[in-house]
Amino acid sequence: MNDGTQAVEQALSESSTPKPATETKHVKILNRDVNVFYGEKHALKHVDLDIYEHEVTALIGPSGCGKSTFLRCLNRMNDVIDSCRVAGTIEIDQTDIYTSGLDVVQLRARVGMVFQKPNPFPKSIFDNVAYGPRIHGTAQNKSEVEEIVRTSLERAGLWKEVHDRLDQPGTGLSGGQQQRLCIARAIAVNPEVILMDEPCSALDPIATAKIEELIDELRENYTIVIVTHSMQQAARVSQRTAFFHLGDLVEVDQTDSMFTNPKDSRTQGYITGRFG
Amino acid sequence: MQTLILIFVVLGLATIGYMSGRGRAILVSGGAPKTLHSLPSYYGTYSAFWIAIPALLVLTIWLFIEPKLIQAWVMGGLPDSLTGDLAADRLGLLLNDIRNLASGNIVSRDVDPALQAAADRLITLQAAGFWLMVALVVLVGIGGFLLARSRITPDLRARNSVERTVNIILIISSLIAILTTVGIVFSLIFESFRFFVQVPFYEFLFGLNWSPQTALRADQVGSSGAFGAVPLFMGTLLITLIAMAVAAPIGLMSAVYMAEYADPRFRAIAKPLLEVLAGIPTVVYGFFAALTVAPFFRNTGEAIGLDVASESALAAGVVMGIMIIPFVSSLSDDVINAVPQSLRDGSYGLGATKSETIRSVVVPAALPGIVGALLLATSRAIGETMIVVMAAGLAANLTLNPLEAVTTVTVQIVTLLVGDQEFDSAKTLSAFALGLVLFIVTLALNVIALSVVRKYREKYD
Ligand SMILES: Nc1ncnc2c1ncn2[C@@H]1O[C@H](COP(=O)(O)OP(=O)(O)O)[C@@H](O)[C@H]1O
Ligand SMILES: [Mg+2]
Numbered sequence: 001m002n003d004g005t006q007a008v009e010q011a012l013s014e015s016s017t018p019k020p021a022t023e024t025k026h027v028k029i030l031n032r033d034v035n036v037f038y039g040e041k042h043a044l045k046h047v048d049l050d051i052y053e054h055e056v057t058a059l060i061g062p063s064g065c066g067k068s069t070f071l072r073c074l075n076r077m078n079d080v081i082d083s084c085r086v087a088g089t090i091e092i093d094q095t096d097i098y099t100s101g102l103d104v105v106q107l108r109a110r111v112g113m114v115f116q117k118p119n120p121f122p123k124s125i126f127d128n129v130a131y132g133p134r135i136h137g138t139a140q141n142k143s144e145v146e147e148i149v150r151t152s153l154e155r156a157g158l159w160k161e162v163h164d165r166l167d168q169p170g171t172g173l174s175g176g177q178q179q180r181l182c183i184a185r186a187i188a189v190n191p192e193v194i195l196m197d198e199p200c201s202a203l204d205p206i207a208t209a210k211i212e213e214l215i216d217e218l219r220e221n222y223t224i225v226i227v228t229h230s231m232q233q234a235a236r237v238s239q240r241t242a243f244f245h246l247g248d249l250v251e252v253d254q255t256d257s258m259f260t261n262p263k264d265s266r267t268q269g270y271i272t273g274r275f276g
Numbered sequence: 277m278q279t280l281i282l283i284f285v286v287l288g289l290a291t292i293g294y295m296s297g298r299g300r301a302i303l304v305s306g307g308a309p310k311t312l313h314s315l316p317s318y319y320g321t322y323s324a325f326w327i328a329i330p331a332l333l334v335l336t337i338w339l340f341i342e343p344k345l346i347q348a349w350v351m352g353g354l355p356d357s358l359t360g361d362l363a364a365d366r367l368g369l370l371l372n373d374i375r376n377l378a379s380g381n382i383v384s385r386d387v388d389p390a391l392q393a394a395a396d397r398l399i400t401l402q403a404a405g406f407w408l409m410v411a412l413v414v415l416v417g418i419g420g421f422l423l424a425r426s427r428i429t430p431d432l433r434a435r436n437s438v439e440r441t442v443n444i445i446l447i448i449s450s451l452i453a454i455l456t457t458v459g460i461v462f463s464l465i466f467e468s469f470r471f472f473v474q475v476p477f478y479e480f481l482f483g484l485n486w487s488p489q490t491a492l493r494a495d496q497v498g499s500s501g502a503f504g505a506v507p508l509f510m511g512t513l514l515i516t517l518i519a520m521a522v523a524a525p526i527g528l529m530s531a532v533y534m535a536e537y538a539d540p541r542f543r544a545i546a547k548p549l550l551e552v553l554a555g556i557p558t559v560v561y562g563f564f565a566a567l568t569v570a571p572f573f574r575n576t577g578e579a580i581g582l583d584v585a586s587e588s589a590l591a592a593g594v595v596m597g598i599m600i601i602p603f604v605s606s607l608s609d610d611v612i613n614a615v616p617q618s619l620r621d622g623s624y625g626l627g628a629t630k631s632e633t634i635r636s637v638v639v640p641a642a643l644p645g646i647v648g649a650l651l652l653a654t655s656r657a658i659g660e661t662m663i664v665v666m667a668a669g670l671a672a673n674l675t676l677n678p679l680e681a682v683t684t685v686t687v688q689i690v691t692l693l694v695g696d697q698e699f700d701s702a703k704t705l706s707a708f709a710l711g712l713v714l715f716i717v718t719l720a721l722n723v724i725a726l727s728v729v730r731k732y733r734e735k736y737d
Contacts, residue, residue, distance in 0.1 A: 105628075105629060115622060
């Protein structure tokens with residue numbers, strides 16, 4: 001066994017959250033035979049994956065294997081890319097999100113997204129968080145907006161640090177704070193699912209630890225799908241892990257069994273650090 | 277011409293010096309160039325510098341001093357009967373005649389033997405001076421060459437010397453550019469000062485009446501010579517406002533379309549086409565304004581019962597606005613493109629539509645750059661001359677009515693200085709004062725615009 005695996009096992013044993021039995025869980029997002037093409041390139045092949053409510057699902061795999069592509073299918077962010085074509089069935093709470101009548105705006109309000117690099121808007125902290133509620137018209141008046149901003153920042157664990165400077169630009173915060181601001185911004189539209197694409201890859205270890213802690217807390221209210229490069233992180237925050245390789249979903253299992261007992265040789269190779 | 281040949285000779289010497297210095301370096305290294313402090317080519321450049329720089333310096337100094345020396349000798353040799361007690365400007369004329377005589381041109385007075393002698397003396401001195409110069413320059417060049425050659429040893433830090441010399445040459449070049457600018461500014465200030473001695477400062481800045489014809493004779497009528505520049509400032513402001521009212525919305529909207537909506541293929545064609553607008557000579561816009569747009573506005577005005585002057589501020593302003601559209605759109609397009617895609621993704625990810633994203637995220641993020649673009653375009657409009665000369669008229673009306681003829685600062689500068697002028701009348705000098713005002717305003721606008729743009733750049737890099 002090499003060091004990488006040991007670190008993962010350590011992370012698993014340190015992880016304090018009890019792993020609930022999945023049989024009682026409700027399937028939040030159902031993916032059947034999902035295929036994605038960028039022009040001619042077949043980037044994602046026949047993916048069948050269930051994502052359970054109030055769980056953190058981690059997507060791991062070597063660079064370019066299609067993790068981000070899959071994540072972006074779930075809130076139809078791939079619509080923005082001209083060459084991109086998605087086929088297959090993706091249902092959230094039994095509704096197909098790719099049916100023609102579906103309103104993307106509504107979908108993205110239900111499925112929030114946090115990006116790899118913190119991307120606060122060049123506006124004040126307050127306006128960053130209030131952006132979503134304002135465009136969706138969820139708040140009737142000023143005090144409601146303030147209430148939403150406050151609770152979102154609290155849930156994102158940022159309120160204490162910024163409550164006295166809400167009018168200052170969000171871009172002036174530290175990297176970790178910016179990322180939590182982006183999480184608060186996503187929470188503010190009251191989504192059911194939060195997608196995170198390598199949310200900690202631009203952050204230092206301390207900021208990363210804070211975000212991981214936050215992800216664990218958010219699980220209570222939201223369903224979370226997180227792409228990560230770090231297997232330790234997957235082990236620490238997720239209950240379920242999916243391993244992608246060259247556009248295939250190779251294996252998906254509960255995180256602890258995946259890391260202790262991978263079934264596929266490619267998974268084993270990846271988590272023991274033989275490639276990737 | 278002969279001097280030019282001499283310069284080429286020096287450069288030729290320097291080239292030979294380069295080869296020889298290089299060869300010398302390899303030689304002193306004992307065939308092992310690795311033991312040298314610098315690469316052999318640096319030793320070559322080192323020798324070339326030692327030849328060319330002192331030689332060219334001597335040449336420059338000589339060219340400055342020689343005419344003065346020769347002049348002193350020639351004039352000193354003249355008999356008192358010719359120079360007498362002439363004033364300085366008369367002496368100058370005399371010298372001119374001697375020169376003309378020497379080069380076989382027409383002379384303004386009778387040629388007496390003394391004058392002829394002086395001219396002959398001038399010819400001999402000039403010929404001797406030239407050969408002396410050639411000898412001196414070549415000697416200095418060879419001296420530098422020998423000096424460099426004797427200095428080349430494996431330990432000579434040739435690279436450092438060459439780098440330092442290049443550095444100094446670059447500094448001198450940029451100093452020349454800066455000093456030229458400073459010189460122009462100082463001459464503006466100096467001449468304006470002469471103007472303000474004749475016309476009070478406050479009268480120029482706050483006077484409401486502009487009529488720069490000064491009387492040449494005491495009994496002349498209609499030449500009051502009033503220098504209140506407010507009508508010009510108002511005219512400039514009015515035309516600039518009209519131009520910006522045209523250019524800002526059209527330029528911005530086309531920039532947003534190009535950056536956010538347009539198909540890349542369309543953009544690849546349309547953007548250069550738009551930029552062609554910036555390449556049209558302004559004089560073409562000028563006659564377009566004067567011959568097409570102005571009559572069109574007048575006729576339209578007539579048709580709906582409005583009284584439009586045949587040279588209206590509106591026509592000039594609109595055409596100027598069209599001219600500066602590419603400044604606004606091209607710069608804004610660049611800053612909008614510089615807004616990171618991640619911000620757009622963030623907004624889409626929250627469920628914003630494209631237009632919401634553009635309105636609430638992209639344009640605010642690009643705003644400082646857009647403001648900078650608008651300020652630069654404004655300063656362009658204020659300084660623009662040709663269009664207003666042809667289309668805005670000369671009448672210094674103090675009005676804010678865009679349908680009337682107005683005149684601008686630039687137009688007045690042109691009319692003040694076209695044709696023969698005395699260079700010390702208030703009329704001529706007022707052009708410098710106007711130029712100074714123009715300079716200060718556009719400089720301020722440019723400085724603000726550039727600092728705004730720079731601040732914006734720092735944020736995303
Ligand atoms: N916009 C795009 N256009 C074309 N190909 C893309 C695009 N985005 C991703 N791809 C390709 O799809 C594959 C999967 O990419 P991605 O989902 O970003 O991988 P991951 O996030 O796992 O590193 C890669 O081979 C990548 O080159
Ligand atoms: Mg990715």
